[in-house]
Amino acid sequence: MDIHVNDISYVYQKGTPFEEEALSNLSLSIQHGIIQAIIGKTGSGKSTLIGLLSGLLRPSKGSITVGEDKVTATTKKIPFRSKVGVVFQYPEHQLFAETVYKDISYGPTNQGIPAEEIKNRVYHAIDLVGLDESLLEKSPFSLSGGQMRRVALAGVLAMEPSILILDEPTAGLDRIGSEQLLSLIHHLHQQKQVTIILVTHQMDEVARLAGQVLVLEKGQAVFNGSPVELFSERSRLDKLGMEPPSLTKLIDRLNERIHPPIPTSLFELDQLVAHLELRRKVGNNE
Amino acid sequence: MSRIVIGQYIPGDSFLHRLDPRAKLLFVFLFFFLIFLANNISTYLILYLFVAICILLSQIRVRLFLGSIKPVLFIIILTSILHLVMTKGGAALLTTPLFTVYEEGVRQAAFISSRFLILVVMASILTFTTSSLDLTDALEQLLEPLKKIRVPVHELALMMSIALRFIPTLWEETEKIKNAQLARGANLESGNIFKRLAAYIPIFIPLFLSSFRRAEELAMAMEARAYRGGIGRTKYRLLQYKGKDYSLIVIFLLLVIMIGWLRS
Amino acid sequence: MGTEITLKDVWFHYYPQTESRENWAVQNVSLDFQQGEYVSIIGSNGSGKSSLACLLNGLFIPTEGAFCINGQPITTDQDRWELKRRVGMIFQNPDNQIVAPSVVDDIAFGLENLGVSREEMKYRIPLVLEQVGLSGLEKKEPHHLSGGQKQRLAIAGILAMQPDVIIFDESTSMLDPDGRKHILRLMDELHKSGITIIHITHQATEAFLAERLIVIHQGRIMMDQSSKELYANATLLDQWGLDVPIGILLHQALRDKGWKLSEKMESEEQLVSELWTSM
Incomplete structure (x- = not known):
């Protein structure tokens, strides 16, 4: 299910003194099954884009096509809302039901899915996020922060979306929590072939997961391409005011001394180690 | 944020913005009573004129005031219609099988909706030109004597x-x-x-x-940050009446006299 | 003369009656902070680091053990209230520590509580606004500020109280990279001006900016070393659920492959120069 964003603009509070254009003339194509990262500073229009892609907002201008469904400024009912799952920032703050089971089943129930099927989905979802089934009868508020976040994620996965939007999924988690969540995302993408739209400030996450990355600045797309392309050109990063991933930073430091420079397209420590090994062997042979 | 909220402060530097919030608050409070003294066309005209001058002085776009009327428009229309069809007196202007509209009904409907309109617009002038913080401060200081009880x-x-x-x-x-x-x-x-x-x-x-x-x-x-109730606390914000604040007293008295004189 | 904070054999839990001692939030902690230090306290979620932070400025009272300022035990409510002026605290969520509906009024809040005169407030407020880089935003409403600006406002509110010590309790964790950088830079500047900085965090990269690092895990102090020493031992951080700096990971991986590098790496610089010589 491909996504095509065609020359859209979005204006908040049109016709009031607080009128503000959050996105202007943005175009973007997201192929089905890829991980698309979206990065940009606060106020760059990321949240608005999430709202539009998830069908919660209509563009003021232009159109968005998801699969067969097209949405413009005048579309009444947005048809693709149920195909797009959104996990907002700090999703554990949106839990509400007495039990984990009830909370996860909220989405599928709203979709009008038969009870038997809902049960299957809840069990499947809790399994996907790596939580034990014994938690299903507990109150979500008795769980740890990391567990609550995974329950919230399960609540979205139980709706079986073909497109999954994740807004800062690791915000506020410590290393173990973040790592669990990232490998979960990776796993989901591999296993379920869903399109994942990852909104994040963490360049390490972008480098590790994304196939394509969009950079927003003041409501406009200033870059769209592969992470390698983005992170290998240091001057552009500086101009965008962005930090490279931590491994790229280390390579940059090494390159202050080492010639010819190590390529900045390496995003995994193993790759860097292998590269250095190779260089050392070549060096010893000379 | 959704559509414009009633009571939202619109920053500015007009004469009305610069008045002491206590003076404004008291004035608007007393003005509300004044509205109920108006009972004929000339008194209402004076009120309308006064409100118009205030809008001009506030340097705020009229459209925003229309926006603040919108939420109460339904109530205004409803009460007007009720008065229009229920009030008897004067010549019959329109007769239908269901109801008759009398001259007095039209008068009442016009007065009631005017009252509402003036009330809402005046309240908006206060909130548009006074930050909520100033209003809180004004309230705190005006209520200060209540500390004694x-x-x-x-x-x-x-x-x-x-x-x-x-x-x-x-x-x-x-x-x-x-x-x-x-x-x-x-x-x-x-x-x-x-x-x-x-x-x-x-x-x-x-x-x-x-x-x-x-x-x-x-x-x-x-x-x-060392908060422990009101004990030994000082206050950063200080409200001070200036010359123009006292002018409100004169303006208010003027309005009272004119309306007292013209009302029937 | 400054403020020296001492915890001696401190145990703490919110509900000491109902919880067994091995689950207490803070267990048998003895620490000492001299005036002017820059210290990071690192630990994963639930390690007890936030409770520890609240013990350091008298928000929490030790269940057992002693809490002293310049050698004097802090016992009464009045002691703790006076301590608030000397030891300020910045919290995690920038939104939930701003009291007043405008920037200047929020800075004034702490001063009003201390009973500072109006003239003095008028003198101090512009200074601290300048210091945190918020000059010109005096009349702004807090919800119109970015997360980083809100956090700087909170810092200004504390600075106006002229503290000796500022504790940052995960104060960067909810900010975007720009906001984060700004706060870290400010911490450094404040440290240079002589204020003791205690930075509580779960991010190793931020923690290593300090001069001294304290690792806390399950309520207990695991390490208390200079940042150089700890960098050399950073592989240990992994077992407490903390990030190991990437340079250390590379160092270890290369040594495993038989590279001749020093056993201990004290900094990234050392790694870079040793790599360069061995190639």
Whole structure:
């Protein structure tokens, strides 16, 4: 299910003194099954884009096509809302039901899915996020922060979306929590072939997961391409005011001394180690 | 933020913006009584004229005032219609099988809707030109004498100021939670009243929880900044009446005299 | 003369009656903070680091053990209230520590509580606004500020109280990279001006900016070393659920492959120069 964003603009509070254009003339194509990262500073229009892609907002201008469904400024009912799952920032703050089971089943129930099927989905979802089934009868508020976040994620996965939007999924988690969540995302993408739209400030996450990355600045797309392309050109990063991933930073430091420079397209420590090994062997042979 | 909120402060530097908030608050309060003294065309015209001058002085676009009338428009129209068809007296202007409209009905309808309009616009002038913080301060100082009868004026004012501070934050939070539940397929727009209320539960519960969490954290932060109630506290904001504030007394008396003289 | 904070054999839990001692939030902690130090306290979620932070400025009272300022035990409410002026605290959520509906009024809040005169407030407020880089935003409403600006406002509110010590309790964790950088830079500047900085965090990269690092895990102090020493031992951080700096990971991986590098790496610089020589 491909996504095509065609020359859209979005204006908040049109016709009031607080009128503000959050996105202007943005175009973007997201192929089905890829991980698309979206990065940009606060106020760059990321949240608005999430709202539009998830069908919660209509563009003021232009159109968005998801699969067969097209949405413009005048579309009444947005048809693709149920195909797009959104996990907002700090999703554990949106839990509400007495039990984990009830909370996860909220989405599928709203979709009008038969009870038997809902049960299957809840069990499947809790399994996907790596939580034990014994938690299903507990109150979500008795769980740890990391567990609550995974329950919230399960609540979205139980709706079986073909497109999954994740807004800062690791915000506020410590290393173990973040790592669990990232490998979960990776796993989901591999296993379920869903399109994942990852909104994040963490360049390490972008480098590790994304196939394509969009950079927003003041409501406009200033870059769209592969992470390698983005992170290998240091001057552009500086101009965008962005930090490279931590491994790229280390390579940059090494390159202050080492010639010819190590390529900045390496995003995994193993790759860097292998590269250095190779260089050392070549060096010893000379 | 959604559409323009009634009572939102519009920053500016007009004569009205610069008046002392206490003076404005008192003036508007007394003006409300004055509205009820008007009882004929000339007195209402004076009020309208005065409101028009205030709008001009405020340097705020008229469209915004229209916006503040919108939410009460339904009530204005409803009461006007009621007066139009229920009041008897004077010549019959229009007769239908269901009701008759009399001259007196038209008069009453016009006066009642005028009263509403003037009231709402005047209140908007106050809130458009006075920041909520100034209003809180004004209220605290005007109510100061109540401290003598053990009304916790300081605490009430602090509560109000914290409330003002957090309204936009909680509003944003509500929008966020609402969006999250909408994305999970919440249906907030159809069904009868009970169904709709039930549909809002997944929004209210997280909102309550987060408000409690905020309250707890805020209390800690206040304590960390040496807050311990009103004991030995000084005050940063100081309100001072200036010449133009006293002019309000003159303007008010002028209005009283004119309306007293012209009313029938 | 400054403020020296001492915890001696401190145990703490919110509900000491109902919880067994091995689950207490803070267990048998003895620490000492001299005036002017820059210290990071690192630990994963639930390690007890936030409770520890609240013990350091009298928000929490030790269940057992002693809490002293310049050698004097802090016992009464009045002691703790006076301590608030000397030891300020910045919390995690920028939104939930701003009290007043405008920037200047919020800075004034702490001063009003201390009973500072109006003239003095008028003198101090512009200074601290300048210091945190918020000059010109005096009349702004807090919800119109970015997360980083809100956090700087909170810092200004504390600075106006002229503290000796500022504790940052995960104060960067909810900010975007720009906001984060700004706060870290400010911490450094404040440290240079002589204020003791205690930074509580779960991010190793931020923690290593300090001069001294304290690792806390399950309520207990695991390490208390200079940042150089700890960098050399950073592989240990992994077992407490903390990030190991990437340079250390590379160092270890290369040594495993038989590279001749020093056993201990004290900094990234050392790694870079040793790599360069061995190639």
